[in-house]
Amino acid sequence: MQIKPFRIEQYFGKYEFTAKYLLSSSDAESHTIQELLDLEPVSHECFLKHRCGYTESPGAPALREVISGMYQGIRPDDILVTAATEEGIFVLYHALLSPGDHVIVETPCYESALEVARSTGAQVSEWRRCYENGWAHDLAALERLIQPNTKIIYVNTPHNPTGLLMSASVFQQVTKLAASRGIIVFCDEVYRELEHDPASRLPAACEIYDRAVSLGSMSKTYGLPGLRLGWLVSKDAEILQRCLEFKYYTTICSSAPSEFLSALALRHREVLVQRNREIVLRNLPLLDSFLCQHSILFEWVKPNASPIGFARFKPQGDVLSFCEDVVKNAGVLLLPGTVYDQPHHIRFGYGRKNMPEALARFSAYLDSCS
Numbered sequence: 265m266q267i268k269p270f271r272i273e274q275y276f277g278k279y280e281f282t283a284k285y286l287l288s289s290s291d292a293e294s295h296t297i298q299e300l301l302d303l304e305p306v307s308h309e310c311f312l313k314h315r316c317g318y319t320e321s322p323g324a325p326a327l328r329e330v331i332s333g334m335y336q337g338i339r340p341d342d343i344l345v346t347a348a349t350e351e352g353i354f355v356l357y358h359a360l361l362s363p364g365d366h367v368i369v370e371t372p373c374y375e376s377a378l379e380v381a382r383s384t385g386a387q388v389s390e391w392r393r394c395y396e397n398g399w400a401h402d403l404a405a406l407e408r409l410i411q412p413n414t415k416i417i418y419v420n421t422p423h424n425p426t427g428l429l430m431s432a433s434v435f436q437q438v439t440k441l442a443a444s445r446g447i448i449v450f451c452d453e454v455y456r457e458l459e460h461d462p463a464s465r466l467p468a469a470c471e472i473y474d475r476a477v478s479l480g481s482m483s484k485t486y487g488l489p490g491l492r493l494g495w496l497v498s499k500d501a502e503i504l505q506r507c508l509e510f511k512y513y514t515t516i517c518s519s520a521p522s523e524f525l526s527a528l529a530l531r532h533r534e535v536l537v538q539r540n541r542e543i544v545l546r547n548l549p550l551l552d553s554f555l556c557q558h559s560i561l562f563e564w565v566k567p568n569a570s571p572i573g574f575a576r577f578k579p580q581g582d583v584l585s586f587c588e589d590v591v592k593n594a595g596v597l598l599l600p601g602t603v604y605d606q607p608h609h610i611r612f613g614y615g616r617k618n619m620p621e622a623l624a625r626f627s628a629y630l631d632s633c634s
């Protein structure tokens with residue numbers, strides 16, 4: 265298997281644990297294990313007694329039960345729990361694709377959605393969106409990309425890096441187009457439930473199309489990436505079975521303590537989501553007015569979901585050097601768009617409690633440069 269370096273993770277790996285202020289994180293504010301255990305009085309004792317043996321490969325029954333309750337018309341058997349969402353991406357592509365197959369990937373995107381697909385030897389086409397037309401989805405372009413051997417269309421909503429939701433009509437048309445050719449829709453929904461207006465939430469792809477696979481995660485909306493737990497959901501038993509067969513070669517099963525804590529957290533997810541939505545709704549206007557004040561440098565399509573957004577960086581200079589200068593001299597971590605093949609952009613994150621402080625540091629840095 266040949267795979268390109270994961271530039272997003274490389275950049276974070278270099279600075280995430282040394283930079284004082286994170287202004288580009290893709291996840292919302294986290295919680296301690298104590299805070300999770302406090303959600304249910306008996307859980308502390310149960311957690312201490314929880315066996316650290318192997319668990320069921322498709323996922324612990326109690327966890328699959330609670331995950332299935334998050335979707336309409338989905339049973340526990342329609343779920344495959346994965347050791348992190350990242351494993352879900354790896355397993356799905358490698359279980360289903362071979363050289364000779366064709367995949368369409370919505371870009372810019374979280375890099376593994378593109379590079380893991382390429383690493384299978386399948387031919388990959390990008391369904392590219394761009395700032396210039398407001399990150400619109402060009403359905404005619406998608407249709408032109410389809411080939412007789414197209415097996416999977418990957419989409420991501422709410423979207424990393426723009427923080428934008430796909431419109432309901434585009435979402436329906438993508439699934440309709442895929443259904444008319446029997447193509448699998450792989451829908452990355454790791455930011456689901458963090459729509460800024462809950463009324464704008466789309467159905468999960470697995471709810472509306474039998475050959476769709478929805479990808480879910482503990483990491484983003486619920487702020488629990490340290491649990492390293494995700495899931496694939498599909499009504500297509502054969503797809504899930506093939507992913508399970510592949511998972512036997514990657515992790516066999518997920519971590520028993522993580523499955524316990526994830527089930528607990530998801531039973532109370534309204535509490536976690538509400539707290540994180542409040543943070544996001546408090547921080548986003550600050551970031552938006554900051555970008556307006558610095559309109560000489562930035563412009564963006566204001567996000568409507570998730571804790572991230574993607575601003576265009578107007579100066580002609582090198583955005584990577586700019587971000588490295590900011591992190592080295594102000595201790596503020598930004599993510600340069602180069603890691604998304606979007607050199608004139610910067611990803612911002614506004615899901616952390618101390619985001620106003622990080623923004624103030626960045627603002628002071630810009631003042632010191634002018």
Ligand SMILES: Cc1ncc(COP(=O)(O)O)c(C=O)c1O
Nearest residue numbers: 290348349350374424454481483
């Ligand atoms: C859109 C998207 N999908 C998947 C992942 C992987 O998530 P996890 O850290 O839960 O493996 C990420 C992480 O940043 C992401 O942004």
